Amino acid sequence: MKVGSNLEKVILSGSPVVTVELGPPMSADATGFIKKANLLKGFCDAVNITDCQTAIVRMSSIAGSLIVMKEGLEPVMQMTCRDRNRIAIQSDLLGASALGIRNCLCIAGDHQRFSGLGRFKGHPGAKNVYDIDTCQLVGIIKRMRDDGLQQGGDRLEVAPRLFIGASWTPTAEPLDFRPINLKKKVLSGADFIQTQGIFDIDLFKQQMQTIRAMGLHEKTAILAGIIVPRSYNMLKYMATSVPGITIPEKIIHRMLKAKESAGSDKEEIKRRQEQEGLKIAMELIHQVLEIDGVRGIHLQTISWEEVVGYIIKTCGLYPRPKIHS
Amino acid sequence: MIVGEQKPFEEIWNMIRQYRRVLVLGCNTCVAVCHSGGEKEAHILSEVIQIKASSTDTSIEVNHMGLVRQCENEYIDDAIHNLQTYEAILSLACGVGVNFLSQKIGSIPVLPGLNTTFYGSVEEAGVFAEMCVGCGDCILHLTGGICPIARCPKSIMNGPCGGTNNGKCEIGVDTDCAWYLIIQRMKALGILHLLEEIQPPRDWSKSFHGGPRRMFVSHVMLNKREDANK
Numbered sequence: 001m002k003v004g005s006n007l008e009k010v011i012l013s014g015s016p017v018v019t020v021e022l023g024p025p026m027s028a029d030a031t032g033f034i035k036k037a038n039l040l041k042g043f044c045d046a047v048n049i050t051d052c053q054t055a056i057v058r059m060s061s062i063a064g065s066l067i068v069m070k071e072g073l074e075p076v077m078q079m080t081c082r083d084r085n086r087i088a089i090q091s092d093l094l095g096a097s098a099l100g101i102r103n104c105l106c107i108a109g110d111h112q113r114f115s116g117l118g119r120f121k122g123h124p125g126a127k128n129v130y131d132i133d134t135c136q137l138v139g140i141i142k143r144m145r146d147d148g149l150q151q152g153g154d155r156l157e158v159a160p161r162l163f164i165g166a167s168w169t170p171t172a173e174p175l176d177f178r179p180i181n182l183k184k185k186v187l188s189g190a191d192f193i194q195t196q197g198i199f200d201i202d203l204f205k206q207q208m209q210t211i212r213a214m215g216l217h218e219k220t221a222i223l224a225g226i227i228v229p230r231s232y233n234m235l236k237y238m239a240t241s242v243p244g245i246t247i248p249e250k251i252i253h254r255m256l257k258a259k260e261s262a263g264s265d266k267e268e269i270k271r272r273q274e275q276e277g278l279k280i281a282m283e284l285i286h287q288v289l290e291i292d293g294v295r296g297i298h299l300q301t302i303s304w305e306e307v308v309g310y311i312i313k314t315c316g317l318y319p320r321p322k323i324h325s
Numbered sequence: 326m327i328v329g330e331q332k333p334f335e336e337i338w339n340m341i342r343q344y345r346r347v348l349v350l351g352c353n354t355c356v357a358v359c360h361s362g363g364e365k366e367a368h369i370l371s372e373v374i375q376i377k378a379s380s381t382d383t384s385i386e387v388n389h390m391g392l393v394r395q396c397e398n399e400y401i402d403d404a405i406h407n408l409q410t411y412e413a414i415l416s417l418a419c420g421v422g423v424n425f426l427s428q429k430i431g432s433i434p435v436l437p438g439l440n441t442t443f444y445g446s447v448e449e450a451g452v453f454a455e456m457c458v459g460c461g462d463c464i465l466h467l468t469g470g471i472c473p474i475a476r477c478p479k480s481i482m483n484g485p486c487g488g489t490n491n492g493k494c495e496i497g498v499d500t501d502c503a504w505y506l507i508i509q510r511m512k513a514l515g516i517l518h519l520l521e522e523i524q525p526p527r528d529w530s531k532s533f534h535g536g537p538r539r540m541f542v543s544h545v546m547l548n549k550r551e552d553a554n555k
Contacts, residue, residue: 113497173505243487
């Protein structure tokens, strides 16, 4: 065992792992965030606390992580390379470990231009950092944890205890390079991988076949990303505008049929699409868990935390394993 | 070459309107090639300023001229006495020219008429593209001659990131994903395996982040001293 986090223990137990994503609020008040966190309690092994996703200013991941810990959940603190240089990142990692945070997901982070494209003004004029990239960040944490050394070479009195995660986009171009991408993250030290949302199950199976041939599934725990679609418009938007997500036409068509079957009643249109979305997500969960080398799921509900309990129970993933060390 | 574009006219006008005798000074090397700051553009801009001045009853005498380069003593020295007869110089050189001339000219303000944008290529007539940021530690041999530092908005060394989108960058469909281009190019060269190597954190001290840089070419400095001693 490397750090003894609940996530690590469940992975080692061999049971299918469940992580869920939770975004901190655009607020200095955590009341709503705590409510949402409690909707996930008991239904996941760890909860990812995002780090200013889409480059929108939100409560920090490190603070959000501490808040969910107080509620009895285990956080996966996300750390982007966008906003901090190696000095700030390593400093935050030491602080996070001292606070008891035991998992960290390394990601590049959405470019700040994103922040102004949606319904918010964001900070498209911000200066980004990108002193290091994801692969390098993974390597830096591993060196801190396992060798007790900072990136610059200085020794740490006490090394941070962090289970290291990285993201992976398996089903988008350049498809033939994606496995190499994963290999580099794994060789850098990624203990677990959370993938971008999977909709194209055939393509994902093909990529996993390559990953198994490379033996990477044994060196890291791959958790397949599941996004719960809520409407035809959302699916259409993701298919055309969200990088890294490939959605087969038949899934989009299913949702369109559900929408059109509802007649003109607005509530009914919403209800039928949500039902179809849940069905799609739950089918995908069953399908990814059948793939050899997939060790669990990473569920992204995009602010629809109310359905997590239902999904996890219906998919036979409840109760979550209680691991005693 | 260095690429720049002229500032909006209103911004230029607000910089110069307080002066009574102004020289619009073109630079006939890089920024002339990108049609922004050569002698020709200096001429046109000086006429536009004159029109603006007469339409607003502002009294300004505006002349124009061009230097081969505004970043070398050799070209400035010949013109310096003429330049010093003006109240202000509106330089259409890149930022290097404005800095250098400011150091040489004494108590006359040198104002920037351009926004210096990047080091770029001439993709086609009228189209310029950024390709280098002068990071001080070239790695183009590792990336098929395509620079991820200059051409990837995240400057990542172990790309692509999750934002690559069918060959385009997440910041917009007008921007090619540099890492997509790198992979295609390395495949074509038969050296894709080089990308499997994990590139360690960079030493940014060789770039601007290490502070303003100077370069010394010792044999040239030595020759100059010997010439002076003769």
